[in-house]
Amino acid sequence: MAHLTYSESKRKAVVIISILGAITIFEVVFALLGKGHISESISFPIIITAAVMIILSLVKAYLIVYEFMHMKYEVPGMVKSVLLPMLLLVWAIVAFFSEGNYCKSNRAKSKEHAKYKLEKAAQGSLLYDLETKEI
Amino acid sequence: MADISTIDPVEKHDHDHHGHEDHHEEDATWDGGGRPFKASYGKLMMWYFLLSDAFTFAGFLIAYGTLRVSMNTWPVPDFVFSTFPGGLHHKPLYFVTVMTFILLASSFTMVRAVQEGHRENQKGVVIWMLFTILGGMAFLGCQAWEWNTLINGEHVSITENPFSAHTEAGVYLEGDGLPADDPMHAIDKGDTFEAGEPYLIHQHNGEWHQLKYEVTEGPDKGMTKQQSLGPKAFGALFFFITGFHGFHVLSGIIFLIVIMVNSASGLYVRRKNGYEMVEKIGLYWHFVDLVWVFVFLVFYLL
Numbered sequence: 148m149a150h151l152t153y154s155e156s157k158r159k160a161v162v163i164i165s166i167l168g169a170i171t172i173f174e175v176v177f178a179l180l181g182k183g184h185i186s187e188s189i190s191f192p193i194i195i196t197a198a199v200m201i202i203l204s205l206v207k208a209y210l211i212v213y214e215f216m217h218m219k220y221e222v223p224g225m226v227k228s229v230l231l232p233m234l235l236l237v238w239a240i241v242a243f244f245s246e247g248n249y250c251k252s253n254r255a256k257s258k259e260h261a262k263y264k265l266e267k268a269a270q271g272s273l274l275y276d277l278e279t280k281e282i
Numbered sequence: 283m284a285d286i287s288t289i290d291p292v293e294k295h296d297h298d299h300h301g302h303e304d305h306h307e308e309d310a311t312w313d314g315g316g317r318p319f320k321a322s323y324g325k326l327m328m329w330y331f332l333l334s335d336a337f338t339f340a341g342f343l344i345a346y347g348t349l350r351v352s353m354n355t356w357p358v359p360d361f362v363f364s365t366f367p368g369g370l371h372h373k374p375l376y377f378v379t380v381m382t383f384i385l386l387a388s389s390f391t392m393v394r395a396v397q398e399g400h401r402e403n404q405k406g407v408v409i410w411m412l413f414t415i416l417g418g419m420a421f422l423g424c425q426a427w428e429w430n431t432l433i434n435g436e437h438v439s440i441t442e443n444p445f446s447a448h449t450e451a452g453v454y455l456e457g458d459g460l461p462a463d464d465p466m467h468a469i470d471k472g473d474t475f476e477a478g479e480p481y482l483i484h485q486h487n488g489e490w491h492q493l494k495y496e497v498t499e500g501p502d503k504g505m506t507k508q509q510s511l512g513p514k515a516f517g518a519l520f521f522f523i524t525g526f527h528g529f530h531v532l533s534g535i536i537f538l539i540v541i542m543v544n545s546a547s548g549l550y551v552r553r554k555n556g557y558e559m560v561e562k563i564g565l566y567w568h569f570v571d572l573v574w575v576f577v578f579l580v581f582y583l584l
Contacts, residue, residue: 156397164390168383175379178583182360184374197584204579208572215393215568225319229329236340243348250352 163214167207174203322555328562332569335530339573342523343580349515357445357512359582361480365431371465378582381424382574385531388417389571396564399557404545407557411542414567418535425528429521437485438517444483444490446512451476451499455506458484458493469493483509520581527577530570537563 151159179185181196213219218226319326350356360374367377391413398406432438438445453474460467466484475481475495484491492508541563544550550557 153397153401157394160390160393160397164386164393167386171379171382171386174583175375179360179374184360200579200583204575204583207575211389211568211572211575215389215571216565222320225321225326225329228319229333232333233336236337236344239340239344240347243344244351247348247351251354254352254354 159214163210167210170203170207174200322558324558324562325565328565332565335569336573339523339526339576342519342526343576346519346523346580349513349519353513353515355447355449355512357443357516358447358478358480359584361447361482362432362445363428363582365435367427369465375582377424377428378578381421381428382578384417384421384424385571385574388414388421389568391417392564392567396557396561399545399550399560402551402554402556404548404551407545407550407560408542411538411545411560415535415538415542418531418538418567422528422531422535425524425531429524432520436482438520440518440521441514443512443514443517444485445480445516446483446510447478447480448475449477450497450502452495452497452507455494455496459486459491460484474498481509483511523577524581527570527573530573534563534567534570537566 176185177199178196180189181191181193181199183190218229317323321329363378364372364374365377366373391410395407395410395414398410436444451474454469454471457470457473458466458468466482468482477499483493490511492510494506494508497503497505497507541559545557545560550559
């Protein structure tokens with residue numbers, strides 16, 4: 148808070164914490180509203196609630212890092228050295244989520260395949276070992 | 283406080299060497315006196331520690347997301363986290379909102395401690411740090427309550443998870459057997475459900491009581507099935523990630539206590555560096571709050 152006087156920074160802290168609290172309340176109400184907990188007749192698609200929650204959480208993260216942790220008052224090189232590596236996470240999220248989706252579709256496929264093999268075995272067209280459950 | 287700030291030894295020192303300022307500064311830089319990024323060594327290293335810690339937490343939370351999307355079904359957070367102290371049920375997300383506010387409040391008191399440090403107000407630093415410590419302890423207490431409810435009340439463990447959600451519509455062929463006035467009672471014989479509806483399997487004498495139901499829609503229509511336990515990964519992820527965060531809070535409290543005692547003893551008054559230790563533990567404490575923002579998002583809101 149190098150550029151602010153003591154009373155200014157004190158007031159600012161109160162403002163920031165109030166914004167953080169308001170966002171949190173809004174998030175909870177919005178999540179409950181979106182999932183139909185507040186009124187039976189209102190609900191939003193999960194993609195909308197999820198997008199709103201993620202954006203609001205990033206806003207909260209910005210306020211905490213830039214105001215409470217004083218990132219705003221650090222020199223640009225330092226800010227970049229801390230924040231740019233975080234971009235690696237974008238790729239981690241993309242890669243892992245596509246892997247998760249792949250697992251899900253593959254699990255369904257392998258279940259079908261196992262079912263098919265069991266049916267074949269029952270018809271006697273495949274040799275099926277009851278002990279090891281392998282064909 | 284005014285007399286302390288007038289006798290600033292650093293200022294006096296600079297004044298004495300005014301004539302050789304360039305030379306002096308170069309020496310200081312090459313002797314390790316220079317400050318990269320105009321931040322002190324301690325603060326800079328705290329930032330890089332927090333960066334590495336952010337990657338650890340991000341790895342955990344991304345693992346949660348990956349496993350969640352890879353499953354056909356997953357526990358519904360506003361059903362799982364719907365208990366409140368005092369035997370209250372069906373209060374979705376109420377308790378975790380309280381926890382979030384406690385941690386936010388402790389972040390605010392930490393900001394105040396750092397501000398008092400900047401103006402070398404020893405008493406202010408100690409008092410606001412004390413509030414921060416109390417906030418952290420209250421948060422840990424809430425977490426202990428939440429864990430206790432899940433482990434002893436609902437029997438979630440790192441290997442078993444009774445919370446799940448239906449993947450097809452159906453009708454129950456039996457009720458959960460609890461008396462109608464029991465707050466945990468949720469299912470009667472003949473109740474219908476849609477795909478995506480959450481359920482909790484109760485334990486009777488150490489045995490899971492998985493209810494039978496008849497499928498009323500889809501390719502398996504007419505088949506009799508029974509509730510299956512939820513994805514195991516849920517319990518393991520929940521306890522490891524919130525536990526890892528709680529451990530950060532616990533170690534933060536210990537550091538806060540150490541630094542509060544040091545402040546009270548007058549150590550940082552002698553150092554005359556604007557209570558930099560308080561600033562450093564402040565960075566750590568805000569980071570713990572920052573991580574909670576994302577734990578809150580991933581586990582409870584989404």
